[in-house]
Amino acid sequence: LGEGSKVEKHFPSASLLIPPLETALANFSSGPEGGVVQPLRTVVPVEKYNGFLGVMPAYSAVDDALTTKLVTFYENMKDTSVPSHQATVFLFDPRNGTLKAVIDGTVITAKRTAAVSAIATKFLKPAVADVLCILGAGVQAHSHYEIFTELFSFKEVKIWNRSREKAETFAQSVKGPAQVCSSAQEAVTGADVIITVTMATTPILFGSWVKSGAHINAVGASRPDWRELDDDVMRNSVLYVDSREAALTESGDVILSGAEIFAELGEVVKGTKPALSEKTTVFKSLGMAIEDTVAAKLVFDSWSSSN
Numbered sequence: 001l002g003e004g005s006k007v008e009k010h011f012p013s014a015s016l017l018i019p020p021l022e023t024a025l026a027n028f029s030s031g032p033e034g035g036v037v038q039p040l041r042t043v044v045p046v047e048k049y050n051g052f053l054g055v056m057p058a059y060s061a062v063d064d065a066l067t068t069k070l071v072t073f074y075e076n077m078k079d080t081s082v083p084s085h086q087a088t089v090f091l092f093d094p095r096n097g098t099l100k101a102v103i104d105g106t107v108i109t110a111k112r113t114a115a116v117s118a119i120a121t122k123f124l125k126p127a128v129a130d131v132l133c134i135l136g137a138g139v140q141a142h143s144h145y146e147i148f149t150e151l152f153s154f155k156e157v158k159i160w161n162r163s164r165e166k167a168e169t170f171a172q173s174v175k176g177p178a179q180v181c182s183s184a185q186e187a188v189t190g191a192d193v194i195i196t197v198t199m200a201t202t203p204i205l206f207g208s209w210v211k212s213g214a215h216i217n218a219v220g221a222s223r224p225d226w227r228e229l230d231d232d233v234m235r236n237s238v239l240y241v242d243s244r245e246a247a248l249t250e251s252g253d254v255i256l257s258g259a260e261i262f263a264e265l266g267e268v269v270k271g272t273k274p275a276l277s278e279k280t281t282v283f284k285s286l287g288m289a290i291e292d293t294v295a296a297k298l299v300f301d302s303w304s305s306s307n
């Protein structure tokens with residue numbers, strides 16, 4: 001399962017991922033009782049090349065699945081034939097530690113991240129959500145477009161990218177409507193749900209543009225000194241995160257704005273914290289190893305049953 005195209009076949013519908021991911025998020029937010037063991041990821045900066053290596057191990061007792069993902073992510077890559085993010089997931093037999101599979105992690109990362117944003121959106125989007133805005137036009141923009149148009153019925157999808165050319169290629173390649181906007185402000189104006197999926201390190205989304213009551217999935221900016229959202233949007237929204245510990249260690253948007261975390265998404269899934277969908281909400285996603293564990297198990301089980 002070393003190639004992305006082989007992994008892709010085991011995700012016939014992205015929505016298959018939603019139930020196991022919801023269970024994983026709830027278990028993660030239940031503390032030791034939930035049976036999730038997931039230390040904060042280790043990130044090694046490769047300063048000379050503006051790159052990072054992340055090591056993301058996790059064990060889920062409920063799934064009896066043990067994995068670690070190795071993921072590299074590089075800023076400002078000159079060679080555009082190489083993706084900015086590359087990943088591999090190692091799946092172990094938890095009974096004896098034997099390596100069972102080495103699975104391409106790039107497709108898993110794209111699919112599970114978009115599925116988690118879709119879960120946040122299901123709970124936090126306003127009652128009427130007609131307009132979707134995507135800022136960015138890379139791998140995550142594609143996976144988010146795919147699952148969001150599969151699960152929700154937006155009347156309009158607006159897209160902006162730093163280079164307009166890439167936004168236009170995106171709009172031509174997706175299987176549905178996408179309106180290319182000339183500025184991020186134009187794309188955000190009037191949007192009910194906003195997804196930020198860029199490699200930006202300074203804000204690209206400003207609170208003064210955001211419609212009151214909108215829901216924002218903030219997916220990029222995973223370093224403590226990187227931003228995608230300005231202080232205004234961070235401080236004037238109800239803030240949900242995947243992991244409190246990770247957000248307070250890794251998220252520049254959370255740390256530098258000083259915004260208060262209201263809940264983990266897993267607490268909303270469990271029903272121990274409310275989904276304040278009538279308010280303007282931000283889901284700050286950093287990506288969790290346990291999401292890779294359940295996605296890798298799904299791929300491996302599907303592959304095993306077809307071989």
Ligand SMILES: NC(=O)C1=CN([C@@H]2O[C@H](COP(=O)(O)OP(=O)(O)OC[C@H]3O[C@@H](n4cnc5c(N)ncnc54)[C@H](O)[C@@H]3O)[C@@H](O)[C@H]2O)C=CC1
Binds near residue numbers: 084197
């Ligand atoms: N929360 C999570 O679980 C995960 C988050 N990510 C993050 O999502 C973001 C998008 O990832 P991919 O789509 O894989 O990357 P990508 O490289 O495929 O796409 C990045 C997009 O951002 C644009 N961009 C680059 N630099 C920019 C800048 N300074 N300002 C504005 N736009 C800029 C590029 O034109 C491109 O369209 C990244 O920040 C990545 O680290 C990625 C994987 C998981």
Ligand SMILES: O=C([O-])C1=[NH+]CCC1
Binds near residue numbers: 054222287288
């Ligand atoms: O969860 C993940 O794999 C990542 N989050 C940010 C960069 C990669």
